Structure formats: structure tokens, C-alpha cells
Amino acid sequence: MSTSTDRPTFSPLDPAGIDDLLSTDEKDVRAAVRQLCDTHVDPYVAQWFEDATLPDPRGLAKELGSLGLLGMHLTGYGCAGMSATEYGLACLELEASDSGIRSLVSVQGSLAMFAIWRFGSEEQKQEWLPRMAAGEAIGCFGLTEPDAGSDPASMRTRARRDGDDWVLDGRKMWITNGSIADVAVVWAQTDEGVRGFVVPTTTPGFSAPEIKHKMSLRASVTSELVLDGVRLPADAVLPEVVGLKGPLSCLNEARYGIVWGAMGAARSALEAALEYSGTRTQFGKPIAGFQLTQQKLVEMNLELTKGLLLALHLGRRKDAGTLLPQQVSLGKLNNVREAIEICRTARTVLGANGISLEYPVIRHANNLESVLTYEGTVEMHTLVLGQAMTGIAAFR
Numbered sequence: 001m002s003t004s005t006d007r008p009t010f011s012p013l014d015p016a017g018i019d020d021l022l023s024t025d026e027k028d029v030r031a032a033v034r035q036l037c038d039t040h041v042d043p044y045v046a047q048w049f050e051d052a053t054l055p056d057p058r059g060l061a062k063e064l065g066s067l068g069l070l071g072m073h074l075t076g077y078g079c080a081g082m083s084a085t086e087y088g089l090a091c092l093e094l095e096a097s098d099s100g101i102r103s104l105v106s107v108q109g110s111l112a113m114f115a116i117w118r119f120g121s122e123e124q125k126q127e128w129l130p131r132m133a134a135g136e137a138i139g140c141f142g143l144t145e146p147d148a149g150s151d152p153a154s155m156r157t158r159a160r161r162d163g164d165d166w167v168l169d170g171r172k173m174w175i176t177n178g179s180i181a182d183v184a185v186v187w188a189q190t191d192e193g194v195r196g197f198v199v200p201t202t203t204p205g206f207s208a209p210e211i212k213h214k215m216s217l218r219a220s221v222t223s224e225l226v227l228d229g230v231r232l233p234a235d236a237v238l239p240e241v242v243g244l245k246g247p248l249s250c251l252n253e254a255r256y257g258i259v260w261g262a263m264g265a266a267r268s269a270l271e272a273a274l275e276y277s278g279t280r281t282q283f284g285k286p287i288a289g290f291q292l293t294q295q296k297l298v299e300m301n302l303e304l305t306k307g308l309l310l311a312l313h314l315g316r317r318k319d320a321g322t323l324l325p326q327q328v329s330l331g332k333l334n335n336v337r338e339a340i341e342i343c344r345t346a347r348t349v350l351g352a353n354g355i356s357l358e359y360p361v362i363r364h365a366n367n368l369e370s371v372l373t374y375e376g377t378v379e380m381h382t383l384v385l386g387q388a389m390t391g392i393a394a395f396r
Contacts, residue, residue, distance in 0.1 A: 015305060016309070022089075041097040046360070070132060074133075094264065099368065100367065106261070108139055110257055124198050158190070161191075168205075175222065184198075216370040262368065272361050280351075
């Protein structure tokens with residue numbers, strides 16, 4: 001018979017006891033990522049955000065690579081071969097520090113590396129993946145264009161054959177890691193359909209001017225890609241895919257990480273609100289003692305708990321090989337939307353201090369406005385689910 005001393009204690013930030021559903025290995029991965037962020041990100045990220053800079057992205061990439069976080073859910077070629085759930089937990093901890101840091105890892109591993117790993121030739125894999133896994137080479141992923149966001153089929157970037165070579169012309173927009181990348185995976189229209197190309201960024205005609213004046217993802221490198229007669233050899237094309245299923249499958253990998261990552265930002269905001277409300281005194285007592293504040297804290301925690309349970313469920317499905325793209329849309333749609341609401345509510349708990357970079361809340365809220373849009377807008381994920389439910393494609 002159990003006694004009262006055997007009962008688990010209540011955790012304010014894990015009211016449902018979700019930790020009990022994680023294995024020891026999963027907890028160890030989470031703890032290792034948190035330690036890295038505590039050391040290499042958290043003491044500096046508010047200043048990076050304020051200055052709109054990532055001062056040493058290559059150094060940070062090598063730190064991330066040394067822990068096996070770059071392409072961590074891929075196998076072979078120097079990749080760690082961890083589970084989807086472990087990758088999700090890593091994304092959660094990275095984004096608890098800053099969405100821009102999680103974006104660096106997502107674009108590297110789930111977009112650029114995954115594209116090469118899944119669709120590349122053996123030569124392309126051997127050339128790029130080991131260096132990218134170690135953080136010695138940085139990748140970016142060129143799909144979005146100035147006039148082609150939610151409708152990638154309308155992209156204007158074109159690749160034409162010229163003898164044995166390919167020649168690429170076009171522009172890509174809002175490309176994370178673009179101006180620090182060593183290699184870009186670029187998607188272009190060809191006579192045979194949409195194809196992906198592995199483009200070393202030193203190739204003549206390739207440039208990546210950085211996008212300035214952002215109010216979101218400021219601790220992240222965001223660029224335009226300009227391709228002006230970029231000549232590539234025949235073997236630069238990704239040989240194993242033709243059509244939009246190539247880039248869309250990569251986006252699905254990245255969206256999965258966002259399902260987890262958004263909950264990291266939300267947890268950080270809730271944690272800040274809980275701590276602040278316990279020390280901020282008004283009318284003679286901490287504001288945590290007022291009913292309306294407690295309601296806010298509880299409502300935030302309810303949505304965080306539900307989002308974490310959804311992320312974990314999708315992670316288990318991904319590890320079992322049963323995760324559907326529509327289910328990733330469900331997770332991305334719900335968790336990012338709820339994470340923004342949690343951050344906004346946390347801001348009200350902090351009052352005027354909520355807009356200060358002394359606290360993480362407004363930084364997370366601003367970052368999540370970008371996360372809400374990239375890898376599929378709210379509208380697109382809503383219509384993906386609407387089509388799955390009704391059989392009717394409302395966006396065509």
C-alpha cells in the first residue's frame with residue numbers, strides 16, 4: 001500500500017505530470033540542450049535581439065553540432081540518429097531561449113540537410129552532410145519568393161539546361177541563414193517540373209543580401225537570395241525528386257519541430273509571469289494572490305499543457321511512422337496560435353515591464369508573429385485541415 005510520502009509532488013510548470021511520459025534518454029537530451037542554452041544563448045540573447053544581430057553564428061553552429069543537434073533526427077553521415085521525440089524536446093528547449101536559435105537548427109537540419117539526406121545523391125550526401133552535422137558548414141533553403149509564399153507552384157525562379165550544365169535565375173525571400181550559408185538548397189521551375197539544386201554559395205552569380213529592419217526574429221540571420229545566371233554542373237540537381245512533393249516534405253519536417261518549439265517560447269513566458277507575479281506587490285500583497293492573476297496563470301498553463309500533450313502525441317506517431325501531414329498542420333496551427341496568446345497574457349501580468357527586454361516575454365511574442373506565418377500560415381493550415389475533413393480544396 002502506498003503512503004503519502006510515495007505521492008509525486010505537484011509541479012507548477014508541469015501540472016499534468018507530462019514528464020512521467022518521457023524516457024530517461026529523452027530527459028537527458030532535454031537537459032543537455034537546456035545546459036547548452038543556459039551557457040551559450042540565454043546570457044546574451046536579449047542583447048542580440050536588441051542589436052538585431054547574431055554575432056558569431058558559426059561558433060554557435062559548432063557548439064550545436066558538438067552536441068549532435070544539427071540534423072539530429074537523421075541517420076548516417078555524422079548525424080546523431082535520435083528519435084523524433086528527442087528532436088522535438090530539443091526544439092522546445094532551443095525556442096525557450098529564442099525562436100531565432102531554433103530556426104537556425106530547424107533550417108539546417110529539417111530543411112537543408114533533410115533535403116540532401118532524403119533526395120540527394122550519395123556524392124552530395126558525402127560532400128555536405130558530415131560538415132553540416134558538425135556545424136562546420138551552414139545551409140539554407142530557398143523556396144519562398146517575393147511573389148510566391150503560400151503558393152510555391154507559382155515560383156518564378158527558373159533553371160534551364162545549357163549543355164551539360166544548369167543555369168539558375170531568380171530570387172528567394174525571407175531565407176534564414178542565407179547570408180552566412182555555405183550551401184543553399186534552391187528550388188526552381190524546370191522543363192520537367194520543380195527541381196531542387198545544391199548550390200555552393202561561392203558560385204558566381206549567387207548573392208544573399210541580409211534583410212534589415214525586422215521587428216521579429218532579430219537574433220537570426222534572414223536574407224534574400226539572388227540568383228543571376230548561376231551556372232551549376234549537371235550533378236548539382238537533387239536526383240531523387242521531381243515536383244513540389246520535394247520541398248513540401250521538407251517543410252513538413254520543419255513544421256514538426258515548430259509544434260514543439262512554440263511551446264518552449266510559451267513555457268518561458270509563463271515561467272516569467274509566474275515568477276514576476278510572486279514578487280510584484282500591489283495593494284499590500286503579491287499580485288499572484290489576486291484572483292484575476294491566478295486565472296491568467298491557470299489559463300496559460302492549461303493551454304501549454306494541452307499543447308505539450310499534442311506535441312508529444314505527434315512525436316510518438318512520428319517515431320512509429322504513422323504521422324500524417326495533416327496532423328502536423330493540426331499541431332502547428334494550434335500550438336503557435338496558443339503560444340502567442342500565452343505570451344500576450346503573460347505580458348499583461350508583467351504590466352509595463354512586459355515590454356522590456358529585461359524579461360523574455362515581448363521578445364517571444366514578437367518572434368512568434370514570424371513563426372505564425374512561416375512554414376505555412378494559419379490560413380493555409382486551416383484549409384489543409386478543412387480539405388482533409390470535407391474532401392474539398394478551398395484554396396484552389
